[in-house]
Amino acid sequence: MTRPIRVLALALSTAVLATTSACKRETREFRGYPPSANPGSVVQDVPLAPGPRQPEVTARSPYEHNAYAVSEGKRLFGWYNCSGCHSHGGGGMGPPLMDDEWIYGSQPENIFETIAEGRPNGMPAFGGRIGNDDIWKLVAYVRSLSALDVPQDVRGGRDDHMQYKQPEQEENPTRPKRSTLPPAATQP
């Protein structure tokens, strides 16, 4: 290697090193724990509980701060045809997932349950077909659609596909609202 090139290479690698170490490194958990293994992980599905008020314990989603897992969740969302029913968050056969309305709750465990156990008005039960770990990745991605607790640098950027919506990164964090009955259930 000639001298000028060697100098250039050195300068470049220092620059690369500098930039990478400047970023906040994400911690990657290699093994996630299923929510049932978390003692006391009680997530209320309704804001009404009998007796004295109990502190609500929220199951910790293992991947809310993990950009890789969120992007995996996005891939799985297409792979398992979630996108066929929910489009890219705006909904279709299924309700929108990018808005602030949640029929069955927006907590990670609510969404985990939705995916694993299905919901009565046509959400298929994917439990058994999708492993728990992948369901958690889906949970993280679904929550990133409305920027729920998923930090901006973890949320997805611009797609390689046709542009159908702004990237999750640019989504403003929402405050989840409980939806009334799902529209489909409005029946006499």
Added chain:
Amino acid sequence: MDDPRRTAADLGTDHCRRPERETVAHPTNQPVNNQAAPSIDGGGPRPSRGAASKLLRAGVLAAALLAACGRPARERASGDTKPPSPSGLVASNGRAVATDGQWVRPTGDYAGTRFSGLDQINASNVRGLRLAWTFSTGVLRGQEAAPLYVDGTIYVVTPFPNLLYAIGLDGTLKWTYRPQPMTAAQGVACCDVVNRGVVYDAGRLFYNTLDAQTVAVDAATGREVWRARVGDINIGETVTMAPLVVRGKVIVGNSGGEMGVRGWLTALDEATGKVAWRAYATGPDADVLIGPGFHPFYPQDRGRDLGVKTWPGDAWKIGGGTAWGFLTYDPELNLLFAGVANPGPWNAEARPGDNKWTAGVFARNPDDGQAAWYYQYNPHDLWDYDGINENVVVDLTLGGRARKTLLHPDRNGYLYVMDRTSGEVISATPFVHLNSTLGVDLRTGRPTENQALHPSTGKVVRGICPAAPGAKDWQPSSWSPRTQLLYIPHQNLCMDYEGVEANYIAGTPYVGANVKMFAGPGGYRGLFTAWDPVKRRPAWQLTERFPVWSGALATAGDVVFYGTMDGFFKAVDARTGRLLWQFKTGSGIISQPTTFRGPDGRQYVAVLDGVGGWSGAIVAAGLDARDSSSALGMINAMKDLPQYTTKGGSLYVFALP
């Protein structure tokens, strides 16, 4: 000019011979002379013959006299030489003939003309049309059904949960039937949870539930007579279409072309609900009910097992070809005409070949389901153009020759005039702006695709016209034998399209495309076209802000009715298109208007509001328009609909004061 009212007398059908039929009692004050089977009212316009026609004329006279009694003087005086609309008529063979005072099936007659011989409401007085009463169905999803009218009762079926209401002519509820379909069915219904109607025959009502059951209900009591499970939601099958009841069979077809189902048309025994035959749209000839009697007009449709050979491997097993549109029937040829929907997945790279027998039309014998001929509108369908739209049975004189034709406004944008005896395409003329094809080659019967707009995986193709729902989707057209025009409610949409890989998982969508739709040239999204099939051009055309997603209704009063998605029910002049009357309904209209004459001798017009369907899902299902791929890309074209209308679901009945 041929008068469709005559045809019934000539045609009659074997229906009436069936011994097990119940007789329906008719109130004596009604100018109806129904006998065993009050619902038979034959096909489209056809010349009357000999004795039958003489008797018919006598019948018309009698009916006219009867009908005249209860009518206001104004009406009586209006009489020209043409007799008032016939009520009960009896043909020479003693068979009962229906009356166009009633409305017994969504398509009106078997021919699918949706033409009513009633002329009490006409172009000169329709501006006085008033709301008589309303009835709330209590269901707030897209209402696509047609209100029926039989013997003093209106019957309406709702979207999921598919309630069936019997309502008196004064608006009072007589009974409700609740089939309680599985709630999970809602998740596999591609384009809202709609139902396209109920059919009346011989004292019973027949319709389909979203979770793929067919039910027969006693029209007098609302009691269930039988129910039959015809499909399985676990493989993505639903049923949204209105059955065709003919010759003792209830013929139904499945939906689920976006879910990788295998399409079929099934005949159930009218008395018991037992399956008489099932014809698949793909697979070996034996499954498709193709036998020695099959004589397609074009050579590419001849050969063994093309329903297998025009697909790669086993792709035909999940290849779509559903049957959710309106079926029509020609009693003289004893053929029913059934459009076949799109192949699946939309991404055509997954299915090299012509993908038979999807995106075309079958002529079948309703007795055994055997195919007589087939024609493919969209071989190897690239853009979800289907072939599902109605085939209206009409006789035309073309080039000095009397032809038995079908009129078919296809999603691909061409108005097909076909020979219904053979499946030959007589003409195919664009009725909307299009660029996806360059014409239909009448020698081969194939459309010439625009290679520049060929989609493929990972490529975004822009500005394809028409868009996936086509130049016209489900919304049924109406033919007036008086004006010889076909009134087509439709849309002007184009799309950007990107093929993506499709992954088949039973019971989930199998589409493989990202789509974004938008208004076509002109900026309006809806059109209402009066098409002259002989001159092959529009007689007139109206534009609307939103796709015209309702059906059309033409009457002998030379008035044509349709509704808009922003909630206007309109009456226009059948000859000029001039707006004569409109009424603002609570919600947008995507249903099928109908008209009938009550026992009081007055003509009524009925329509349901309740926006929804594929185009209205943004309102009915509360979709989020920030994702323009929602509802298979439809939402991008419908973003402003929530500013114009909200959910609804009511029946409106109108009459002259």
